[in-house]
Amino acid sequence: MEEKQLQSAHLLPPPLILLLLLELSLVSASSSSLDGDLSALLAFRALSDPAQKLASWNWSDPAPCKTWLGVCCAQGRVTRLILEDLSLSGPDGLPALTRLDQLRVLSLKTNLLSGPIPDFSPLAALKLLFLSHNNLSGPIPPSFSSLPRLYRLDLSYNNLSGSVPATLNRLSRLLTLRLDSNRLSGPIFGLALPNLLDFNVSSNMLYGAIPPSLAAFPTAAFAGNQALCGAPLASCRDAVSEPSRPAANATTAAPVSPAAAAPVPPAAAVVASSPSSKPVAAPPGRPTPGSMSRVAVVVIVVGDFAVLVIVSGLLFSYFWRKFASKNPSRLQEGEKIVYSSSPYASQGGVAPGGWGGGFERGRIVFLEDAQKFDLEDLLRASAEILGKGSYGTAYRAVLGDGSVVAVKRLRDVQVAGKREFEHHMETLGRLRHRNLLPLKAYYYARDEKLLVYDYMPNGNLHSLLHGNRGPGRSPLDWTRRMRIAAGAARGLAFIHQASKASKLAHGNVKSSNILIDKTGNARLADFGLALLGPAAAARYSGYRAPEAPAYGRRPWSSQRADVYAFGLVLLELLTGKPASGGGGVVNLPRWVQSVVREEWTAEVFDLELMRYKGIEEEMVGMLQIALRCTATASDQRPRIDHVVKMIEEIRGEVSPSLESFDSVTDSPSTSEDASATTVGVGSQ
Incomplete structure (x- = not known):
């Protein structure tokens, strides 16, 4: 056998x-x-x-x-x-x-x-x-709810179908939930995971209202679901519900049956269909009840439209004249530089177009060896808007001789007066370093303040990292990222060491303020402008240090807050995710810390960096620096000159010592303590 x-x-x-x-x-x-x-x-x-x-x-x-x-x-x-x-x-x-x-x-x-x-x-x-x-x-199996220690669940880019089970709410420790690029359907209104830091359900067939607990995630986390509505997407009141699906603003998640979704017939049809009723004939020569001639419908529609046009025109004319009579200067505010219809008072007389009467006469001041040109040359230059930042709008201006400059038009300037503004500009103008964007000139008038810089043709770090992540993109390789990080750190260290008495700070460190020059060198822009206006912390909350005022009316900056923001820039370089929300991540430092805490560091790094071999040790070293810079307690963050040394050690090179800062007069904005600068503002 x-x-x-x-x-x-x-x-x-x-x-x-x-x-x-x-x-x-x-x-x-x-x-x-x-x-x-x-x-x-x-x-x-x-x-x-x-x-x-x-x-x-x-x-x-x-x-x-x-x-x-x-x-x-x-x-x-x-x-x-x-x-x-x-x-x-x-x-x-x-x-x-x-x-x-x-x-x-x-x-x-x-x-x-x-x-x-x-x-x-x-x-x-x-x-x-x-x-x-x-x-x-x-389907997504309900058995996931039996994993109480689960922190991260990534099921994206599969062919999963069915609904998102409400049993996932039992995963109280879940930090990451990625279900994007599947064939999931149904509502998600019942989803409530308060500890989520990384969430994405894009490119599915979900519908209904987005729950308030998920409204803080970016639009990209929900894109590709045609019937989803609510913050951060369009309001549910504006959405159109699909047949056999619940209304977009419904409070329940139960699907609607086909019978319930069918249109309700008119009352007359119901009566006619009743077996006990008899049809009622309409009187001869009269239309049947509920009907209207086609001509009458056209006349009513055309009449309503004509009335609407007339009323709108009258209201527009009334408010336009009223606004123009009160403040004619503001009508051209968006065109002053772009179309050269400037209201500035010229150095020699009234500005072109007769707009100079209501404006204080100003002049353009050049700093050190900057290229000199007339104010009228600048105002007549062809210009285009580069973007709007925390402190004003930036323009690219081509002068008559073909040279190109960048012009920043300041807004909400809060300094005591002209002398204080000029003193601060002179201080910033003497900050010269190969990793700073030097201030070439400035213009001051009571109603207008302009700053002139060299134009950087290669854009900024934010656009290089986060722009066009699709096909055809040229990724930013590891060597260039390290070079940019080291250059930005040196420039920031130079600012911090420039004037020890006033503890000068940059005040607005972020990836869009790290410009790239013709040689690929990083240059910090917008330094020192935080002391000219209200605290910009609320405007760039992604980089805001925990100790910074959320809604400051007074100018505020801090060297330790600069270090925190620079740590955010390092995390952007390492993860490829934007610091100010995006990529499915709400709080980038918390997300990175949670991943590292679970001993899954490789999940942090940008996928575009995975193609390069032999850089793992350098990436981990830079990650450790970034986490130290983004410590919640400000006194636990390293000084920026120590950060420079740590980056240079990882790169295996040591740069020359930071250039000395000679004969610099302290800015009129003096510090109140050793770490922060807050300025009282007088009215003009």
Whole structure:
């Protein structure tokens, strides 16, 4: 009998024999031992590795926790399994991994796995689960609610269908939920995960209102769902509900039945369809009730439209004349530079067009060896708007001789008067460093203040990092990112060391204020302007230090707040995510800290950096610097000159010492303490 069984076994195909042996080993091995874990892994390999990428998985290996690809162990058990981009495929391998009951991290991103997601509830220790960029199908299993320690769940870029289960609300520790680019449908109004930092459900078929708990996430987190509404998308009152779906502003998430969604028939039709009623004929020569001639409809519509046009015209004329009579100068406010219809008083007389009567006569002042030109040359220059920043609008102006300058038109300037403004401009004009954008000239009048800079043709760091992330993009490589970080840090350190008495600060450090010159060198712009107007903290909240005033009416800046904002810039360089919200992340420092705390640092870095080899140590070093700079307590942040040294050590080079700052008079905006500068403002 035994001989016959052996003979029949030899007749089975080899793959089936292998599976039988693996199943036998799974039954015989203890489920709470390393042997049981390794048996589960071998079963997964047999079912999901046709390309033989897991050839290092071998029973005879004496140290599988060290040599098996992607396997990490702790206390004699498999705790981390990271198998990304290995062409793993098939629908049957995933259930074998549910035997790894001590698994904390499972990442199978960018493979070809298919079939439904198995029941992962046996993996009670699981903290991080990444299954994105596969071919998984079927619904999101409700068994995820049985993973109380789960922090991150990424199921994006699959073929999942069905609804987003409300049982996910039981995952009270969840920080990341990515379900984008699937075929999910139904409402999400019942979703309430208060600790979420990274969320994305874009490119699905979801509908209904967005819950208030998710309204803080950016628009991109919900894009591609045609029937979603509510903040941050369009108001539900403006949305049009689809047939057989609930209204966009409905308070319940239950779908509407086809019968309920059908249009309600008119009362006359109901009466006519009643078996006990008789049809009622209309009197001859009269239209039937509820009907109207086509001519009457056209006359009514045309008449209503004509009345609307006349009323709108009268109201527009009345308010336009009233506004123009009170403040004629503001009518041309948006055109002063762009179209050269300037109201500025010229150096020699009245400005062109007769607009100079109501304006104080001003003059343009050049600093050091700046190229000199007449004010009229500047006002007649062809110009285009570059953008609007925290302190004013920037223009690109082409002068008559072909040279190009950048002009910033300040707004909400709050200094005591002309002398204080000129004193501050002279101080800023003497700040000369290869990583600063020098102030060339300034113009002061009671109603207008202009600053003139060199024009930087290569844009700013924000556009290089976050602009055009789609096909055809030229990514910012690691070497350039490091060079920009080091240059910006040197420029900021020079500002901080420029005047020790007043503790001069930049006041508006952000990636859009790091410009790139013709040689690829980083130059800090807008430094020192924080002391001219109300605290800009509320305007760029993504970079706002915790200790900064949220809605400051008085000018405020701080060197320690500069360091915090620079740490945000470093995080942008490392993660590829914008600091001021976007990419599905609300608070970038908190998100990074939460990922690092869970020992999953690789998830932090920008995917565009993953193509470069041998930079992991440098990236981790820069990440440590960024986290120190963004410490919540200001006294725990390093000084910027220490940051410069740490960056140079990572780059393996040491630059010359910071240039000395000679004969600089303190700005009239003196500090009240050693770390912050706050200025009282007098009325003009």
